[in-house]
Amino acid sequence: MRAREAIDLLARHRGDAIAVCALGMAANEWWAATKSEDSFYMHGAMGFAASFALGLALSLPQAPVWLINADGSLCMNLGCLLTEASQAARNLKHFVLDNGVYQTVGGLPMVNDGRTDYAAIARAAGFPRARSIEALTDLERQLPAIVGEDGPALTVLRLEREQGFLRTPPMTYEGPEMKYRFGRALERRFGIEVFGPQGY
Amino acid sequence: MDVAARIHEQLSNCGIKLAASLPDDWVAPLIDRIATDNRIRHVRVAREAEAIAICSGAFFGGVRAVALMGATGLLTCTGELATLNLRHQIPVFLIVSQRGSIDDHRIYQEVQGRRTIPLLQAYDFPYHILDRPDDVSSIPDAFETCRMQKRPFVLFLTRRLVKGGGTA
Numbered sequence: 001m002r003a004r005e006a007i008d009l010l011a012r013h014r015g016d017a018i019a020v021c022a023l024g025m026a027a028n029e030w031w032a033a034t035k036s037e038d039s040f041y042m043h044g045a046m047g048f049a050a051s052f053a054l055g056l057a058l059s060l061p062q063a064p065v066w067l068i069n070a071d072g073s074l075c076m077n078l079g080c081l082l083t084e085a086s087q088a089a090r091n092l093k094h095f096v097l098d099n100g101v102y103q104t105v106g107g108l109p110m111v112n113d114g115r116t117d118y119a120a121i122a123r124a125a126g127f128p129r130a131r132s133i134e135a136l137t138d139l140e141r142q143l144p145a146i147v148g149e150d151g152p153a154l155t156v157l158r159l160e161r162e163q164g165f166l167r168t169p170p171m172t173y174e175g176p177e178m179k180y181r182f183g184r185a186l187e188r189r190f191g192i193e194v195f196g197p198q199g200y
Numbered sequence: 201m202d203v204a205a206r207i208h209e210q211l212s213n214c215g216i217k218l219a220a221s222l223p224d225d226w227v228a229p230l231i232d233r234i235a236t237d238n239r240i241r242h243v244r245v246a247r248e249a250e251a252i253a254i255c256s257g258a259f260f261g262g263v264r265a266v267a268l269m270g271a272t273g274l275l276t277c278t279g280e281l282a283t284l285n286l287r288h289q290i291p292v293f294l295i296v297s298q299r300g301s302i303d304d305h306r307i308y309q310e311v312q313g314r315r316t317i318p319l320l321q322a323y324d325f326p327y328h329i330l331d332r333p334d335d336v337s338s339i340p341d342a343f344e345t346c347r348m349q350k351r352p353f354v355l356f357l358t359r360r361l362v363k364g365g366g367t368a
Contacts, residue, residue: 044287048253049253051252052284055218056260058257058261059258060262175287178288179290183260186260
């Protein structure tokens with residue numbers, strides 16, 4: 001399956017999940033598919049969308065949180081799987097876009113050249129549920145069960161390698177504006193106070 | 201009341217509900233103490249930058265959080281502090297041992313001693329130093345300053361504070 005196909009399918013099954021997206025392809029494609037402001041799109045801290053999503057999930061146990069991660073980001077912080085497994089947040093689901101390349105910089109190959117089974121790593125780290133899915137039809141068939149199961153759960157989406165750059169444009173806002181749009185969206189939905197009475 | 205208990209009490213006064221930690225030996229007693237507090241969700245991490253990102257995610261869940269680590273760990277996560285917290289103006293409150301001070305006679309801490317604060321100044325990350333037990337009462341002010349500054353704020357613990365007088 002191709003990245004856009006996989007993301008479109010995830011977006012259709014998202015329901016009311018809050019999403020945290022790794023920087024680059026994951027963030028750009030999720031924005032293209034959802035235009036959602038109750039998603040946080042990482043612009044840096046490569047590897048740490050997983051930790052950000054974990055902190056959010058632990059703080060909002062009533063909210064389903066989806067992490068849209070990518071293989072390059074996961075490899076930059078594989079230790080996140082240990083922390084995620086140990087915290088066992090039932091509301092957190094971890095998806096990994098796995099195409100074996102750094103797509104955002106032109107499709108240069110990653111270090112492991114397709115040898116690595118991330119689902120097996122997750123199981124060994126303590127995830128009770130982890131699987132890899134290659135075909136779009138399989139993803140479509142399995143997604144309702146994946147959406148309904150308890151976290152922590154990791155689903156690796158094995159994507160076709162695409163040539164060169166993906167030119168999907170990034171979200172149309174950034175930095176502090178992203179902070180306030182995301183935080184205000186969560187305040188409205190959950191009745192929580194992210195920002196204090198003076199706005200900070 | 202010992203210093204770890206005093207700091208813990210002040211963190212509770214700040215409304216801290218989540219702590220993410222990777223220990224060094226100076227902050228270990230505080231981490232041990234927080235780990236037994238069932239009002240605070242304690243997250244042990246494998247790398248300090250995880251703690252930074254976990255606290256940042258908790259911010260958006262409306263939960264007040266603290267990251268606990270040694271000075272060496274702080275140096276490892278300056279990139280994440282810059283590209284996540286500085287970029288988005290997300291406050292994150294760190295409690296860090298001020299290793300490499302003149303009374304810290306561990307050779308492998310020497311580099312951190314003279315470079316850490318200039319590094320924070322280069323990033324324009326505010327910091328405050330707790331050196332004596334009476335300083336601990338300033339923690340709520342430091343936490344509020346972190347929120348207002350909307351960026352990483354480092355609260356250093358000196359050796360004199362956590363270990364008492366003398367050298368090691």
